Structures are given as C-alpha cells and as structure tokens.
Amino acid sequence: MTARSRDEKHRAASPLELFFDLCFVVAIAQAGVQLVHSVAEAHAAEGIVSYAMVFFAIWWAWMNFTWFASAYDNDDVLYRVVTLVQIAGVLVLAAGVSRAFEDHEFLVVVAGYVIMRLALTAQWLRAARTAEDAERRMTLRYAGGVLLCQVGWLGLLFLPESVRPWVFLVMAIAEMCVPVLAEKEINTSWHPHHISERYGLFTIIVLGETIAAATIAVKSGVDENDALGELLPIASGGLLIIFAAWWIYFAVPIHGHLRSNKQAFLWGYGHYLIFASAAAIGAGLEVAVEQAVGKAHISTLSASAAVTLPTALFLLTVWALHARHFKVGTGQQLVLPTAALAVILCTFLGDWAVLTTGIVSALGVAVGVTLTARMVAQEEREKVAGASAV
Secondary structure, three states: OOOOOOOOOOOOOOHHHHHHHHHHHHHHHHHHHHHHHHHHOOOHHHHHHHHHHHHHHHHHHHHHHHHHHHHHOOOOHHHHHHHHHHHHHHHHHHHOHHHHHHOOOOHHHHHHHHHHHHHHHHHHHHHHHHOOHHHHHHHHHHHHHHHHHHHHHOHHHHOOHHHHHHHHHHHHHHHHHHHHHHOOOOOOOOOHHHHHHHHHHHHHHHHHHHHHHHHHHHHHHHHHHOOHHHHHHHHHHHHHHHHHHHHHHOOOOOHHHOOOHHHHHHHHHHHHHHHHHHHHHHHHHHHHHHHHOOOOOOOHHHHHHHHHHHHHHHHHHHHHHOHHHOOOHHHHHHHHHHHHHHHHHHOOOHHHHHHHHHHHHHHHHHHHHHHHHHHHHHHHHHHHHHHHHO
C-alpha cells in the first residue's frame, strides 16, 4: 500500500466511500432520534452531553478514514474488506446509541468504536510495511497513537458516571492530538479536492437525513393529530432552513484554501460542529413538531430553541471555516454572523419561530448572493474601463 499523489488528476470519491458515508448516517440518525426524546422529555442538558459524546465517536472514525483514504486508498481486496469491517463497527455503535442515552451504558458504543479504530490501525500498519524512513515512522505513530487511545476509552466503561464526561473530554483531545503528533515530521499526501468533495458529500447526506427525519415527524403529526395548520409553518420554515444550509455550505469552493496541514486540521476538526449542528437541526424540527401536537413536555420557547440554536451554530461555523476566506468587505463578512444573531432572536417568537428562522436563513442567502453579484459586476465594469483606457 503506497501513498497516492497529492497532485493526482480527477481524484474523486469512490463508490466504497459513498457506501461508507451512507452507513455512518445510520448511526447519526440514531443519535438524532435519542436527542429528540431527551429534549422532548425536558432532559435537554443530559441529552446534549450524550449526543456530543456519541457524535464525536461517529465523526472521528469517519474523519480518520476519510483522510487515510485520501492518501492511501488503493481499492484492492484487502483494503475493501478492512473498510467493510469499519462499516460493521459503526453499525454496532448505532445499535448501542439508545442504551448510551437512556441508561448511560456505553459498552456497545465503545465496542463499535474500537472495531472501527482497530480496523484503521490495521490499515496504517499495512501502509507502514511499504513505507520508508520518515513516512514509515509517521504511519507507525498513527497506529500506535490510535491503539493507545483505545485503552483510554475503556474508562467510559469502568469509571463512575459522574466523571465520564471528563474522561470523554480528555480522550477526545488525545485522539485529536494523534494526527498532529504523527505528522510532525512528514505529512500524508491527502488530496485537497478529494477531501473537500468527501466533506461536501457527507454534508449533503446529513442534510438529507435531516429532511427525512423532519418529513416523517410532520407526516406523523398530520396523520395522527390532523394538525396540518399547526405544522405547516414548521414544515415550511424547516425546508427553508435546510435549503439555506445547503446553499451556504456550497457557496464557495474550499479546496483551494486547503494548502497545508495547519489549515486542513482546523478546517477538518471544525466540521464536528458543522455536522453535529446540521444533524441537530433535524432533531430540533422533530421536537418542534412534537411540541406543536402536544407530545413533548416542554414549552414553546424550548422547542423553538431546539431549532434556532443549532441553526445559528451551523451558520457561524460555516462562516468561520468557509465563507470568511472568500468574502470581500465588511458587508459580505457580516452577512452570516448577523443572520445567526437574528436566528437566535427568532427563538422568542413563539409558534412562528421556526418559520421566521427559515425566512431569516433564506434572506441571508439572498443578501449574500446580491452582494457577490454586485462585486462581480463592479469588477467587470472596472475591467472594461481599464481596457478602454488602454
């Protein structure tokens, strides 16, 4: 298994990678369902902590595979088999999500996570067999770091429940340090265009799962409670939010920004918040539906916050990681942060909170498109004027 070239032409996601993503979304959907139950039963803080922990396990395993595949995917039989083992691991993890939320029992979740991580360790060791010198040391540091972290995760099984969030925090930091330490001498040959495409495809899949979850919730509310009038604003607002989220994320081509490990690590790690908030929007819409039809034991304000807060977080994080690198002038830079603030204020609009959040998100897109179009038109006029002067 040898490294692929960073300058490889026409580097695109493979069918195996797309299959990998779809299976991982199964686990994300399970985490979303349990978050809905926690928030709807007025246990939001507890549910958010469990969601953050489970989502990290899913996201980190996905991200590590993605960057490894970008550098070393040779698509032979052994590579495919080990990747399928990782898919089996995430399905095991998904099977344990409900216990993790309801009983704080992490045995199945940790087992699924360890399966995925041991499979990736095998890939790194395989890469080390054919690597030389600095690259070999890098691959072995990856393999050793991943193995050591798996020992630490066992603390979630044996330590008291009160300290588990702190164990999770320490181990999450340790996991994120592994790539930094492993690549201190030499970098893997990840492909910028391939990486940006993989992250974009996963964003699409997560937003698609969000639409599916919200649609099922609205359909259930209409069928069981005949509450079309109450749910129409939520359905309309939710659709606008998701459409705007897609538009904002893909407004600029990000691969040109990924020129070094420093930029790439910040961008890649920051997607934890993008993916988690995108999935949480769907959970929030389900909570809003349940509250509207009287199934959720929470106030309208709490149900509204379940939608507005992850939406605002998505807008701010996409701005920080994507948009700000391509915006010119104060006006363009302020569009998404201002929209995020307005979305938070929408929390206090009662039954109209979701719809107004969708409208604000759509307006943010419209303003951004308009400002960009004006800038392009101005540049064209300046080019014409310059050419005429010559």
